[in-house]
Amino acid sequence: MxxxxxxxxxxxxxxxxxxxxxxxxxxxxxxxxxxxxxxxxxxxxxxxxxxxxxxxxxxxxxxHIVKQYKIVSREWHRDNSIINVGDVAIGGDQVQVIGGPCSVETQEQMDSAAQHVSDAGCRLMRGGAFKPRTSPYTFQGNGEEGLKMFRKAADKHNLRIVTELMDARMLDTFLEYDVDVIQIGTRSMQNFELLKEVGRINKPVILKRGMSATVSEWLMAAEYIAAGGNHNIIFCERGIRTFETAYRNVMDVTCIPVLKKETHLPVIVDPSHAGGKAWMVPALARAAVAAGADGLLVETHPNPCEAWCDADQALNPEEFRDLMGSLQGIAAVIGRSL
Amino acid sequence: MxxxxxxxxxxxxxxxxxxxxxxxxxxxxxxxxxxxxxxxxxxxxxxxxxxxxxxxxxxxxxxHIVKQYKIVSREWHRDNSIINVGDVAIGGDQVQVIGGPCSVETQEQMDSAAQHVSDAGCRLMRGGAFKPRTSPYTFQGNGEEGLKMFRKAADKHNLRIVTELMDARMLDTFLEYDVDVIQIGTRSMQNFELLKEVGRINKPVILKRGMSATVSEWLMAAEYIAAGGNHNIIFCERGIRTFETAYRNVMDVTCIPVLKKETHLPVIVDPSHAGGKAWMVPALARAAVAAGADGLLVETHPNPCEAWCDADQALNPEEFRDLMGSLQGIAAVIGRSL
Amino acid sequence: MxxxxxxxxxxxxxxxxxxxxxxxxxxxxxxxxxxxxxxxxxxxxxxxxxxxxxxxxxxxxxxHIVKQYKIVSREWHRDNSIINVGDVAIGGDQVQVIGGPCSVETQEQMDSAAQHVSDAGCRLMRGGAFKPRTSPYTFQGNGEEGLKMFRKAADKHNLRIVTELMDARMLDTFLEYDVDVIQIGTRSMQNFELLKEVGRINKPVILKRGMSATVSEWLMAAEYIAAGGNHNIIFCERGIRTFETAYRNVMDVTCIPVLKKETHLPVIVDPSHAGGKAWMVPALARAAVAAGADGLLVETHPNPCEAWCDADQALNPEEFRDLMGSLQGIAAVIGRSL
Amino acid sequence: MxxxxxxxxxxxxxxxxxxxxxxxxxxxxxxxxxxxxxxxxxxxxxxxxxxxxxxxxxxxxxxHIVKQYKIVSREWHRDNSIINVGDVAIGGDQVQVIGGPCSVETQEQMDSAAQHVSDAGCRLMRGGAFKPRTSPYTFQGNGEEGLKMFRKAADKHNLRIVTELMDARMLDTFLEYDVDVIQIGTRSMQNFELLKEVGRINKPVILKRGMSATVSEWLMAAEYIAAGGNHNIIFCERGIRTFETAYRNVMDVTCIPVLKKETHLPVIVDPSHAGGKAWMVPALARAAVAAGADGLLVETHPNPCEAWCDADQALNPEEFRDLMGSLQGIAAVIGRSL
Missing domain, CATH: 3.30.70.1140 (Phospho-2-dehydro-3-deoxyheptonate aldolase; domain 1)
Structure with missing residues (x-):
């Protein structure tokens, strides 16, 4: 100091x-x-x-002269950390695309989504059972019933599941349904009590960046989890809030090389929430992989027009498959696979 | 639409x-x-x-053509709502200054603080027992023990207490110590599960603005509380995040007239967190009252140099008393009292 | 360093x-x-x-350990600098309100505006002859003809005139019409060639803050003028750009005490451009004076509904007069006059 | 409306x-x-x-229901516009990388830079003779002498030159040295008088985005140039200002697909100014091309440690050559060449 x-x-x-x-x-x-x-x-x-x-x-x-985070810093651990989700590695040479719908709607929808996500080559699937919504009057997710549908659909295709935890009181239920990766959403990045709770278990955690969080605050939030003993942390950039109104958020690609320098933990990107419109997703997804992201969270729905939430940002199965193709090309250019 | x-x-x-x-x-x-x-x-x-x-x-x-919030909007209720905290009214002609330290440290500190807050003419007192801190390695508050000390010190001077709730699981404890006004902090503004919980009780709630929340998101967060049945909501502006680095946050005075137009609920301001330095507080506090704020949250400590957190933003008892004097003058100019 | x-x-x-x-x-x-x-x-x-x-x-x-600005810093000159515009002092005990329309339209409009600005007690008047407009297809100002009308109307009421210079090639014309205070607009704050030109003359210059300029960049922009020899500089805060969309800009009151600490030069505020709506102006104007501003730039028009630009942010003569009354009260509370 | x-x-x-x-x-x-x-x-x-x-x-x-820009909008001109700089096309299948130093220092430096830029496969070269600097006390560029050195060095390698115009009074000099592409810098994006001047000539213009300009304001600024008759406009994203302090600016990749939808004109990106550090440039450059940019402005210097300005953001010749290799791979994946 x-x-x-x-x-x-x-x-x-x-x-x-x-x-x-x-x-x-x-x-x-x-x-x-x-x-x-x-x-x-x-x-x-x-x-x-x-x-x-x-x-x-x-x-x-x-x-201060030195950074306030420690366990998550690259100074503490020089090599890249690889987070294993069953037999799937995040943070290694393989770039992981985590596809799936915004929210769990019905068993049919989830079965169909799991089928096309698996067909496109994904090993992990996303889907929300508990939804943080700006308005109290909109669909808040199917809750525990949603977890059940999700687990069932994913198991049929050997997909690991990623879903958001909003409330510490639901953690036991998440463990009961054996959620493979727990997602901490953008609005919970500084919900310190929740961070402490997921710091006590040993499940991988995706920590989304607060929509206006600095990289330093984000690393400190991860330190909360790590300080509890859980070092299985994956950072997820999802777009930041700026003065621009022509699109929902600005996907911050610059944070990718910066995080790779500051921390040994993997960094993934959610181009769907960043842009907010399906037609922007392919360009943003390609940019994220080209900039060095270890994975992506991409919204895809069997039938976007009928999605119960964020309908305008989900890719349809064909668009999703096409995107996977071009991502494979980009990954190869920088010495990685998909 | x-x-x-x-x-x-x-x-x-x-x-x-x-x-x-x-x-x-x-x-x-x-x-x-x-x-x-x-x-x-x-x-x-x-x-x-x-x-x-x-x-x-x-x-x-x-x-959309119409606003998405309803119960909190002035269209729904044309007159100003006055929130009663015991016999103290927030939102009426009297401007309420809520003074007190950042955190509850010891019984002696709280007794001394309560004395000088009361002497300066305040009817409500602030103090944190549970502290949201950026780093897991810093003081996290005295917890339940802190509530106890706070209650004791305040009761001696007939002060109502305002303190922050960070976790729904602590709500019963807050009710047990009869916390008079529950504060929802800036990082919890969109902790929807917590909002739903305080929506179910009938205690007044101070809803701080998320540090990057739009006025519209803030009103929607209040709607979560109101939709649960609790209409005793007080908005609190505490500085917003911008590109500027010369000071911690920018106190947004513009939101004061805008909120007074959009909602019937009271609006207070926290100039201490907005500026982040004690020497800025008097100018900011005066500006807030001049712009129409219904109250202020001001940090003051018996001995700022020895405060356990945010030492540099607390006023000492003398500075606090001086400020109360000039605020009285400003309030009078716009037809209010202190 | x-x-x-x-x-x-x-x-x-x-x-x-x-x-x-x-x-x-x-x-x-x-x-x-x-x-x-x-x-x-x-x-x-x-x-x-x-x-x-x-x-x-x-x-x-x-x-760097020390600030990069020098002549404008309070370290260089401990006392407040007072800028004299003829016999009117900016930066002393008297708060100066500079009223007038957004743009110079006609001789009749300017005569009427000068009359009501003078009646309300102002000593300086504002008005734009050269207008920076976002669209090339909108009214760009009356140019030199506008300066002529402005000079004529103001002289009749012994008002000093303040008007914006956008192009170094027009400086001679400004000197010809003896513009009393040259305004450098928000979009020109870092037009370094223009700053150098006004640094070579000895007319007072109002330097508006760039709408996303940091306080440090703003001080450095002033240093450009000062380095040329012209120390008659007045800072003008006019609202900054943030993520908020409910109002045009956020008036940054925090910068007032910060600038008063960093520089010896006067600081004024433009609440009209900050808020963008006439109904917000009184609250913002009062806040600025309460926070310590040395003056205000306020838009007022004989007939706002018919103004050729920014019609929705101008006060009518009656609203303007009322505002002057309450500002007088606020100034008195902090030991100043109007 | x-x-x-x-x-x-x-x-x-x-x-x-x-x-x-x-x-x-x-x-x-x-x-x-x-x-x-x-x-x-x-x-x-x-x-x-x-x-x-x-x-x-x-x-x-x-x-408004319709956009305020017209000539630059894709509604006005459905196909991509290709801007020809001599025999080099910007906006076609070939991605153009414009390499070169931040500022023109000496003839030797420019000769050496031109050699390595040309060797790496570039067809255009960048370099500043007039430098907009935050401080009046730092190097302001070599001026006309710089243009001369630049022209001479570039001609030897058949490179077209790109350089910044800060002042309308220098336009004739730029034409005299036959500057191939005139750059309007980030601080001049809304210097409307300068935009009008370059609208009257028929040289290609690179219009950099203001560091806090919305996409809509940027398109309107281009409309100023187009309205004067010059339709040879190239947009250049160079990083936007946000709350983040870990890096100078945030490169806004999202604006690339958005601009390609809104306008028929080419879009290039400056990853050097966006990130501000040489080690970030390769990741950002790859992301920009992957997202669909028509070209890049990249700073490269024969000997970065001795550069007279922005030394820390220039690639050395070897790093630059390596980058060109991976960009070629990315371009090929999306059906383009380098």
Whole structure:
């Protein structure tokens, strides 16, 4: 941590800062510049926080030098971590496309979806039984009944299932239906109590980025899960909120190389929620894989026009199959497979 | 709802849209312009959603004409709603300043804080027992023990207490300690399961704005609470996230007149979290009251330098008292009291 | 400037950084921490830039410790600067409200506007002769003819005039009509060639904030003007662009106390462009004055419904007069006059 | 255009709106819904603007139905437009990579850069002679001397040159040195006077997106150029400003498919400015081509460590050559060449 003193800071003020650093068993390095004195804290600076110093008189500002996340950082673990979902690996050479509908509607719909997702070559399937909806007056998901339908449809095709957990009180039910990958949605990224709960189990967790979360906050949210003992974490970029109104969100491809540098954990992308319209999905999906994503979450529905939610962002089976073809080509160019 | 057709939309495509509208028992008005045909749905358009139409061929886009929130809207209830917290009214002529520390630390700290908050003229007090923290490695609040200390300190000075609920599983404990006003924090604004829970009780709820939530999403979040039967909702603006890095958040004063127009419920402001530094708080607090806020949440601590969290944003007792003085002046100018 | 080395940086890499610092005649302070080595450059760090070091191997990142602006900073000039426009002072105890229409339309309109602006107690008047419009197909202003009408109307009431310069090639014409205060619009804040031109004259300049400019970029833009020799600069906040769509821009009140701390120059606010609707203006104007603004730019039109541009954001003469009354009250509370 | 009336709008208020529409020689369609009356204006709605109606009593809001841009829209010209720069086509099957240094430094540097850009297979070269810099105290470019060096170096390798114009007064000089493609920088996107000037010539223009410009504003800025008669416009996405601070800007890949739908003109991307760090460029460049970009602007320097500006974002010759290889692979997957 460095503490930058005001232009006219007195010796006494400098001494107070130094004493505070030492009171935490750290050393202090005082560098007297022409315009500012800068004090560095030497030792485990994670014990300190800027607000401890910013209130002292004579201090202009202070800041951490090292990152606040630890277990999830690449410094802690140099090699890529591979997360195994049964016999399917996320984070290795193979790019995993997780296809499926926005929400679990009926057993017929799920059976048909599982069939076409499996035919297209996917090994994992997505689908929501509990839906976070902006309005209390819209369809909120089929709940436990939905989990049951999903499990049944997926098992027939040997697909692992990915579904969202919104409430810690439902965790036991998720474990009962043996949900293979638990998804923490964008609105729950900083639901710290929920993060602590999934940190206590050993199921893989997809942690979606909050729609306005910085990369640093996102890594810290993952650290909550990791600190509990569960290191099976997969980051999922799903579009960020900006000033632009011509599309729902901006898919942040830049975060892909940045996360690959900062963390050893896999990074996947959800181009369906990012763009919000089915016709944008192929371009965005290709961009994500070209930028180095370890996988994708793609919405596809047997009959998009009749989907109960987000109808306009699901690919139909044919569009989905075509997309898988071009993704295979892109993956090959950068030395990966699909 | 209006549906705008593409430039070259065919008669058949127009007919399909009209038929879909009628299938929901609404009427359709077809307006053929020189460049576009626009179809209006006449009747209770809340049954419809844009995604139902955006997937039909020939449709360019569609949009709601009426707002999706209802109970919280001023159309539903023309007069200002006043929320009573015991004998203290929020939303009336009196502007309520809710002072207190960021977190409940010790009984001594709370006793001292309650004393100076009460001396300054406040009728409500704030303080966090459960703290949402970005890092899992920082102080997470004193929990139930904190509620106990808070209740005790406040009762001595006849102060009503405001504190944050982060987890539905703690609601019974909050009721046990008779928390007077339950605060839903910025990170929980779209924790829909939590909103549903506080919708089932009849305690006043302060609903903080998500740090990147639109006014419309915020009103819809309140609608979740209201739809459950609890109409005692108070909106709280606490700064929004923007591109600016010179300060933590931007206090959005514009939302004050806008909310007062859209909803009948009270609107308060938290200038402490918005700015993030104690020296900014007086200017921001004055601005909020001048813009029409019904109250403020202000952090004040008996000894800010030793606060366990957010030390740099708390006012000391003297600064707090001074601020109360100037707020009284501003309130008087616009015909209110403090 | 400090340079933070990677965790595993070698002695040789550290030496290279130190040598680079010394090659600019600055000293280096090397602080070896447990996780990072931090190198401080001691001397006039404005000669250095982060990109000089970020390319060197072993460097994690580097950053300036002192601000890059100088003449406009409060460190350079401790007291408030007062900008004199004839006998009217901006930045002193008196808050200046600059009223007038969005654009100069006709001589009659300007005569009537000047009359009501003067009657309401203003000493300066605004009006656009050259209009930056998003669409090439809309009214672009009356140009030189507009300046003439404006000058004539204002002189009759002894009002100083404020109008926008969009093109360096028009500067001579502005001087010819003796424009009292030159406004640099939001879209021109980083038109560096234009800034250099107004830096060469000695007329007061209102520098509007770019709608997505950081406070730091804004101060640097002012430094361009100041570096040319013209220190008569007035900052004008006019709303920033955010994710919110319920109103055009978010008026950033937080920047007022921040600027007053960082610079000695006056800060005014334009609540009309910030909100975009006339009914929001009184609340926003009061908030700005309460937060410490030195003045306001307010749109008012003899007959808003017939205004040629931004009709929906202009106050009518009566609304304007009422607003002036409440602003007087607010100013008095914080020890100022109107 | 549609005008939505308030819930309680009177017949008289509706009549006033209808009369106003008719006064512009348009027809009105009145649709009386259960909660709102909606009035549609039928005819050339570009004559109208929302602010004309929003000031009338009884009006809730009004909005355009058709887009305000015309010449640049795909409705006006269904096929892709190909912009010819001599014998090089932008917007056809071939993806054009425009390589070169941030700024023109010396003749030796430019000769060397031109050599390696040409060797890598590029047909166009970039380089700045006039540099828009945030600080007035940093290198502002070599000016006319720079254009001369650039022209000379490029001619030796038959490369077309792309360089930024910041000031209308320099246009003649640009024509004198026969600059092949004029770049309008991000800070000039809404410098309307400059847009009008380049609209009067027939040189190809690269119009960079303002760093916080919406797609709609960007298209309107292009319309300024097109309205003057110059239809040789190339859009260039260069990263947008968001709340994220871990990287300079967020490269907006979503705008690529959206622009390809909205306009017939080519779209290129500048991954160097978007990310701000050389190590991010390959991932971003691949993503842009995979998403359908017609070309790229990539910074490359013979010796990045010694570059006079933006040293940390330039690729060295070897990295640049490698990138060209993988881009060729990506282009082939989507049926294009490099």
């Amino acid at each position: 460095i503490i930058v003193m005001n232009n006219g800071a007195t010796e006494e003020q400098i001494e107070t800062v130094v004493a505070k650093i030492r009171s935490f068993d750290l050393d202090a390095n005082v560098s007297r510049g022409t315009e500012r004195t800068v004090i560095g804290a030497i030792g485990n600076e994670r014990k300190l926080s800027p607000e401890m110093f910013d209130t002292l008189s004579g201090v202009e500002y202070s800041m | 209006i549906i705008v057709m593409n430039n070259g939309a065919t008669e058949e495509q127009i007919e399909t849209v009209v038929a879909k509208i009628r299938s929901f028992d609404l009427d359709a008005n077809v307006s053929r312009g020189t460049e576009r045909t626009v179809i209006g749905a006449i009747g209770n358009e809340r049954k419809l959603s844009p995604e139902m139409f955006d997937t039909l061929s020939g449709v360019e886009y569609s949009m | 400090i340079i933070v080395m990677n965790n595993g940086a070698t002695e040789e890499q550290i030496e290279t950084v130190v040598a680079k610092i010394r090659s600019f005649d600055l000293d280096a302070n090397v602080s070896r921490g447990t996780e990072r080595t931090v190198i401080g450059a001691i001397g006039n760090e404005r000669k250095l830039s982060p990109e000089m070091f970020d390319t060197l191997s072993g460097v994690e990142y580097s950053m | 549609i005008i939505v009336m308030n819930n309680g709008a009177t017949e008289e208020q509706i009549e006033t709106v209808v009369a106003k529409i008719r006064s512009f020689d348009l027809d009105a369609n009145v649709s009386r819904g259960t909660e709102r009356t909606v009035i549609g204006a039928i005819g050339n709605e570009r004559k109208l603007s929302p602010e004309m109606f929003d000031t009338l009593s009884g009006v809730e809001y009004s909005m």
